[in-house]
Every structure is written in structure tokens, then in C-alpha cells.
Amino acid sequence: MTMQANALAGRMLDQGLAAFEATDIARRLAVGAPDNLASLRGFFGRVPQDVTAALLTRIAADGPGVTEADLGRLRVPTLVLGSAEDYIHPMAYAEALAGLIPGARLIEVPPKGRDRAAHVAACQNAILEFVEGLTHAEA
Template sequence: MSERWIRRDGARLRIVEAGEGAAVLFQHGLGGDAAQAEGNFPDGAGWHRLTLECRAQGQSEPGRTRPFSIAMFADDATAATEAAGMRSFVAGGVSMGAAIALRLAVTRPDLVSALVLVRPAWVAETAPGNMRAYGVAADAMLRHPRHPAAARETFAASTEARRLAEVSPDNLASLVGFFERPDLASTADLLADIAADGPGVTREAIAALRLPVLVVGNSEDHVHPLALAREIAELIPAARLVEVPAKAADKAAHQAAVRHAISGFLAALPVAPSEGILR
């Protein structure tokens, strides 16, 4: 594994690369980092994986440009692939990372040769209902920016938090973890902005995609409903949907199944190993 850094709009951003072979851009979810991406990507797959830690996530700086957006992160990811000399790549990611990959597939078809969408949280809409709890958490942070415990208690008392406790405790645990971050102000901006955002593409543009696509979904997940994974898979003619064990029930089994699905998908792509590109 190696790392490099790029600067975008005054923000220093971390890039992590691992493996050898054809290029894959594989992005983490909201609040995640390169380690999350690594945990969902198959070892020894014969591919060169690049993950950009998006602004205000992982070790990357938030910078001053606001609002944060999926389009911003997609542009940053493109700059990261350019810095690494990638001329064409498979685009993929988890949750927010899947939204970044989907946007790139639509807006940069010259770069994206195949698509891997793991636990998507968006199709085409902005501010989908399944992301509402992130906005509520951001509001609690803004009300108590210097008092994480008070902010966490405010969020815990909210209707959204109580609902997640009943229907998707794994999602709730992930959200509560944001209150441990040292910079609640930039974290609030991140959560509020991305929860209110979307990939910035239309269903018509998604349906017009003509490239190999893997969509991975699971049940017992309010933020990443299996219905969204099914909808995307139905929109794209060449898409394949794989349902894996719920992350909430067994994280290790879930990640193992995700890695297995991605490994099989990548192995079936028409890649010339010596050239490292898709044909």
C-alpha cells in the first residue's frame, strides 16, 4: 500500500493505492476512509485500487469551500486518478462512494469502463428520505458545537434517532460515531450538505448507461434500502444485482460476501492484464 497527497482548493487530500493490475477507483462511504474501502475490496484481485479520502474524511482536510457535494467529491476523485496516471478505470464505492461512482459513469464515460455500486443510498433524487437522520445529526452538532456529549444527547432524543434504534440499529451506531470526531463544525457541514445532496444525474441518464455494472445490496438497512439497489439494477440494462448478508447481522460475513461478489465481477471483465486496461 502507498499514499500520495494532492491539494484542491486549498485542501490537502490523501490518496491510498494498493495492488497491481488494471485500475479501479473505489470510494468510501460518508464519514469513511481508505480502510473502509479496503475492507470491502477483494485482496489479490489483480487490480490496482485507488481510494481518495474525500474532504473532511479520513486524513483529508475539509478546506474552506462549501457546500460539500457529491459533484465536488467526484471532481476530486477524477483529479486523484489523473495524479496517478489512470486513463481509464472501473469506478466503484460504498454508499456515498457508490453515488460518486455513478456520477462519474454518467458524466465521464470517457474514463469509466465498468461500475461497482455497493449499498447505494441514492438513485437520482436529492435529499432522499433515507438520509434524513444525517441532517438531524448535523443540526444537533450545530446547536452544541463545543459540547459533543450534549449534541449526542440532543440527537438521541430526536424522532429520527429513535426510529433508527427500532428499525436499523447498525445505522444508528454509525451516526452516533460522528459525535466522537474532533471537529464537529466541519462534520456538521459534511453531514448536512451530503444528506441534502444527490449524484446530480437523472434516471434517464442512468438508464442510458451501456457498460458492465455490479450492484450489491442488503436488507435490514434503513440508510441503504435493498429497494434502491434493485431500482438501479433494473434501470441499467447490463446491471447485475447481488444480495449479500445484512451488515447489521454479521459485518464480517457481509464484507466477505461483498468482496466475493466484486472479485467475481472483476474477473469476468474483458481485461488485458499486460495492458492494465479494459477492452
């Protein structure tokens, strides 16, 4: 599903939230990734609507402009965080990204949609431990 949900929301802003929530994508997000759905719902209240629609459509169509070869040439400490219930940024993407970056550290964090506090705490702890490891490695 990845960026398809963003693109669909962008195309449907003028039809309204109820129309978007009636789609298969929105129904799947409601079950499997409620936090992703909550984020997309927020776009339906943003103004100006045409700018928001264009932004969502561009985000969905635009890649980062970084090749796998570019990632393979990185020689900096890298932390990749992923969550199993993020349809916009699937765990498989985090795993693939970490696999392409030499020496990258991959940590799976709890889904934000299930327990926001646990998600935030896990992200903060992972980042702190990662940075502390860098600091101790330099000492």
C-alpha cells in the first residue's frame, strides 16, 4: 500500500473525508494501521485544499533520489527504526534500507497506533543508545 494511501487522499480531498473512509485502502488502514489513517484524516481539514492535494500527490510520486548504490557507499553510523504496523513506511522498507547501508543498525519499535507512549519511548531510547554508542566510540 505504501504511498498509495497518500496519493488516494490527495485525489479525494475535494470529495471529502467520508468518501475517502469508504475506500478499501482506508478500511485496511483502520484495521492494520490506525495511526496512518489518523494522519491521512488530518489532511482533509487542512487549507488551502488544493495545496494539500498537490503536496500529497507529489509525496506519493516522488522518490528520495538516492540509489541503492548510493546507500551502499555510506560510511557513517546509521540507525534505522521501523514498525510492523506502518503501511506508509512498511517494516520491510526499514529492513531493506538497513540491509543496503553498511553497518546500519535496525531496531523495530512498537506501533504508534497501538501504544503511542511505548512507541515514543522506544524511539527515544533507541536514538539515545545509538548516540551514546557514537560518543563512547569516539572517546
